[in-house]
Amino acid sequence: MSTSTIGLPYLGYGLGLRTEHYQDLLADPGQVEWLEIVSENYLVNGGLPLIWLQRFRERFPLVMHGVSLSIGSTDPLDEDYLSRLARLARRIEPAWVSDHLCWTGVQGVNLHDLMPLPYTEEALEHVAGRVRQVQDRLKRRILLENVSSYVSFADSQLSEWEFLAAVAERADCLILLDINNVHVSAMNHGFSALDYLRGIPVSRVQQFHLAGYEQGEHLIIDTHDAPVSHAVWDLYIEAVRRFGRVSTMIERDDNFPPLAELRAELEHARTLAEPLLRNAA
Amino acid sequence: MSSLQALQQQLLQAVLSERTPATLPLVRADGIADTGSRLEVYRHGYRVRLRDALKQEFPGLHHMAGAQFERLLDKYVAAHPSEHYNIRWYGAGLAAFLDYARPWRDRPALAEMARVDWAISIAFDAADEPSANIAELSAVAPEAWPGLQLSLQQNLHVLDCRFNTAAFRRAADQGGKRPRLRRLQQPRQLLVWRKDSSVHYRQLEVDEWQALGAAIRGEPFAALCAQLAAYHAQASALPRMVALLQGWLEAGLIRGWSFA
Ligand SMILES: [Fe+2]
Numbered sequence: 001m002s003t004s005t006i007g008l009p010y011l012g013y014g015l016g017l018r019t020e021h022y023q024d025l026l027a028d029p030g031q032v033e034w035l036e037i038v039s040e041n042y043l044v045n046g047g048l049p050l051i052w053l054q055r056f057r058e059r060f061p062l063v064m065h066g067v068s069l070s071i072g073s074t075d076p077l078d079e080d081y082l083s084r085l086a087r088l089a090r091r092i093e094p095a096w097v098s099d100h101l102c103w104t105g106v107q108g109v110n111l112h113d114l115m116p117l118p119y120t121e122e123a124l125e126h127v128a129g130r131v132r133q134v135q136d137r138l139k140r141r142i143l144l145e146n147v148s149s150y151v152s153f154a155d156s157q158l159s160e161w162e163f164l165a166a167v168a169e170r171a172d173c174l175i176l177l178d179i180n181n182v183h184v185s186a187m188n189h190g191f192s193a194l195d196y197l198r199g200i201p202v203s204r205v206q207q208f209h210l211a212g213y214e215q216g217e218h219l220i221i222d223t224h225d226a227p228v229s230h231a232v233w234d235l236y237i238e239a240v241r242r243f244g245r246v247s248t249m250i251e252r253d254d255n256f257p258p259l260a261e262l263r264a265e266l267e268h269a270r271t272l273a274e275p276l277l278r279n280a281a
Numbered sequence: 282m283s284s285l286q287a288l289q290q291q292l293l294q295a296v297l298s299e300r301t302p303a304t305l306p307l308v309r310a311d312g313i314a315d316t317g318s319r320l321e322v323y324r325h326g327y328r329v330r331l332r333d334a335l336k337q338e339f340p341g342l343h344h345m346a347g348a349q350f351e352r353l354l355d356k357y358v359a360a361h362p363s364e365h366y367n368i369r370w371y372g373a374g375l376a377a378f379l380d381y382a383r384p385w386r387d388r389p390a391l392a393e394m395a396r397v398d399w400a401i402s403i404a405f406d407a408a409d410e411p412s413a414n415i416a417e418l419s420a421v422a423p424e425a426w427p428g429l430q431l432s433l434q435q436n437l438h439v440l441d442c443r444f445n446t447a448a449f450r451r452a453a454d455q456g457g458k459r460p461r462l463r464r465l466q467q468p469r470q471l472l473v474w475r476k477d478s479s480v481h482y483r484q485l486e487v488d489e490w491q492a493l494g495a496a497i498r499g500e501p502f503a504a505l506c507a508q509l510a511a512y513h514a515q516a517s518a519l520p521r522m523v524a525l526l527q528g529w530l531e532a533g534l535i536r537g538w539s540f541a
Contacts, residue, residue, distance in 0.1 A: 040367050044406035048478040068366035074286035081366050106289040109362040111296055112330050113323060115289075118307075123285050150322040152309045153288065190313055218314035219322060 008096050008141075008174070008206050011061050013266050014249040022052055024259040029059065031267060034095070036249055039066040043084040053092065062094045063207070065176075068110075069099035069134065071144065072117045072127050075106050082137055089138060096206060098143035098176045101127070101164060116149035119156040119163035124170065131171035143206050144168070145176035148184040148213070148222030160185060161199035168204045175200060178209035178251070179239055180232050184222045193235050197242050208248040210236060210269060225254035228265055233272065240273045244280065248273065296323045297362060331358045331371055338372040339398040341450030344459055346391060353385060372399060390444040390462055397446050397482070400438040400473040404480045407436035412476075412533040418526075421538075427503035428541040431496045434534055437474040439485070439497070447471050447484060476533035488512035489525055501541045 012033035017025070025032065035056055042053050056062065068081055089097055102114040117123045135141055146164055158166070168175050177200065186193040212226030228236075228250065240246070250265045282290075288307050295302050301324050303317045310316060332354045336343060343350045357378050363371045376399060379385040379392035386392075412434070421429060448460040470485040472493075485493065491508040502522075509518045509525075529535050 040369075043367065046409035047406040047475065049406055050409075051478055070366070074283060074289055078366055103289060104366070105363075106286070106293050108364055109293060109297070110364060110366055110368075111293065111323070111327050112363060112368045113296075113326055115292065115323070118285065118288055120285070122283065126283075126285060150314075151292075151316075151319045152311075153307055154309045155284065155288070155307065156309070188313065190311060216322075218318060221322060 009061075010245055011063070011095060011247040013270050014060075014063075014247065015262055015266060016065070016249060016251045016253070017056060017062075018252070018256060019052075020256040021259045021262075026055060026059065028259075030263045031270070032060070032263060034061040034063065034247070034249075036063045036065045036251070037094075039064045039085060039088060039097070040068055042088055043081070057092050062092055064089060064092070064094040064097045065145075066097070066099040067112075067114070068104060070104040070110075071099060071101065071130050071134065072103035072115075072123065073106050074103075074126070075108065077130060077133065082134065086138055089140075096143055096174070097138060097140065098145055098207065100147050101144040101167065102147045114147040114149075116147060116151060116153075117163070118153035119158040119160060121157065124158075124163060124166055127167050128170035131167065131173050135171070135173065141173050143174040143176040145178050145209065146181050146185070147178075148181040148188075150188055150219055150221075152189050159191065159195075159199065160189075161196045165199055165201055165204070168201065173204075174206040175204045176207040176209065177205050177239065177243070177246075178211065179236050180209065180211040180213060180224075180228065180251075181222060183229075183232050183235055184213050184220050188219050194238060197235070197239055200243075202243055205243045205246055208236070208239060208243075208246050209251045210248065210265070211251045211253075223254065224251055227261075228268075233268070236269065237272055237276065240276050241280075245277055292323075295320050296327050298324070299359070328355070328358055330368065331363060334368045334371050335375065338369070338402045339375065339395060340453035341398045341446065342375075342391065342394045344453040345394045345446070345449045345462070347459070353379075353391075356382065372402065375399070390446060393440075393442060393444055394446045394449060396440055397442070397450055397471060397473070400440055401450065401480050401482060404436050404438065404473055404475045407475060410434050410436065410536055413530065413535045413537050415527065415530050418530065418535075418538070425540060427501060429502040429538050430499055430541055431502070431529075431538050432536045433493075433497055434474060434536055437472065437534060439490070439493070440471045440473065441468050442471050442484075443468050447482060450482070474532065474534060481532070488521070492522065492525055493529070 014034035015032050017035040017037045042049050100114045105111050182193050182196050210228045211224045212228055214221045214223045248269050250262050252262060291307055295305055301317050301321045305316055308316045335354050346353055357375055361374055376392050376395035379395055443465055445463045452460055470490045471482055472485050473482045488509055492505045495505045495508050506518060506522050509522050513521050
């Protein structure tokens with residue numbers, strides 16, 4: 001077991017920063033070691049968002065997590081977005097910058113959703129080229145996160161994990177593995193979550209997300225608005241066994257509970273992972 | 282066209298379409314769920330996200346439109362695909378939509394309300410600007426005053442209102458009862474601005490708007506005073522101007538000044 005060989009720091013156990021918890025998090029950060037911000041919330045010209053961000057910057061290591069890069073889209077990369085993103089990164093010097101392995105729109109229309117890609121050689125070449133473009137622009141490696149999906153494509157020649165691993169290798173980028181999303185997509189498409197973990201190169205995984213989902217009639221829906229499920233905790237244990245010490249956070253996007261509840265979930269992650277990591281050391 | 286591009290365009294059309302297609306050849310079929318319900322997750326999610334984003338930005342309009350608000354949002358979402366990467370900007374076209382789309386265009390207070398909500402929304406994270414203080418301005422020599430040109434905050438907005446729209450926004454902000462919609466006897470101006478990190482709005486007095494409007498146009502101080510002379514006796518025009526200026530400085534409306 002080893003940490004990432006690619007050289008970004010290990011940050012420990014963190015949370016996604018949400019306005020609902022601003023006050024509480026500054027008053028009592030507890031064991032929260034780092035914060036992930038949603039980049040788009042701070043790509044603004046001024047005002048309150050940037051004042052808050054500065055306060056957190058002084059207290060916590062930060063990482064930037066975006067939802068609008070649309071790395072898989074066949075539309076050109078959004079220059080305005082990229083330059084704002086680069087400016088924010090210069091301003092707060094995050095430990096790293098991430099987005100999703102998906103597309104969010106095409107023909108100028110934005111669906112504001114993480115749309116899945118077909119796992120083809122064509123898509124692989126397209127995405128890898130754009131990741132290199134973005135990395136040149138930001139002058140750093142980025143992390144790409146696996147998304148939850150509800151459709152898969154007749155054209156796909158690779159499994160999702162083969163595709164993700166190949167993008168990371170070909171573009172020389174890192175992986176943000178969302179354990180919940182692995183579970184959701186495994187259930188929705190009938191593949192094995194363990195096969196998925198085994199297919200991801202250990203040295204590329206820089207961060208874990210843990211989150212909750214909602215059980216629909218036939219599909220499970222990644223709402224990120226519920227506590228982490230048993231199945232996802234079990235998968236997290238397997239992920240820690242395989243990937244070792246990886247910066248881990250609880251990601252809640254809606255239906256916000258009191259901060260104490262999220263901190264308790266984060267401590268649960270620590271309680272599960274630390275004994276495994278000590279044994280392996 | 283590449284096959285990736287074709288796939289993305291077809292999936293996009295399926296998400297935007299009024300009804301979920303039951304099948305789409307590019308989607309792999311399996312025994313877990315049918316293609317229609319798979320696509321519906323995306324189709325439904327798109328609409329919910331846009332509606333939620335609009336609800337955050339238009340609390341005054343929500344209060345004014347009441348039970349019709351949801352339908353109004355649905356119509357806007359159906360008519361306007363989102364084009365900006367940041368969902369926060371999706372509401373930029375709502376007021377213009379309400380200007381021309383039936384049946385809303387027959388209730389012009391709605392478009393006006395949307396403009397007020399949007400001005401408040403964009404003031405919130407507009408660029409930070411310096412603001413001048415009274416001490417600095419009082420150092421200006423008396424003989425220089427007539428030619429003094431104020432420069433105002435760029436994030437300040439003045440909206441023409443024909444209705445008591447601000448009262449709806451205030452009720453929404455403060456959890457108050459829905460006011461009664463009233464047409465004003467004559468159009469009045471609503472000033473929206475940000476001081477430090479808080480956004481403010483208030484109706485301008487008629488004479489204040491004449492002076493402030495002249496300042497916004499870059500006219501010198503003497504011209505601002507001349508505007509007030511139309512509303513006040515000679516002896517009280519200058520004190521009124523001084524009082525207004527103090528108020529503008531305290532509210533942080535003034536960035537600085539130069540001389541004509
Ligand atoms: Fe995630």
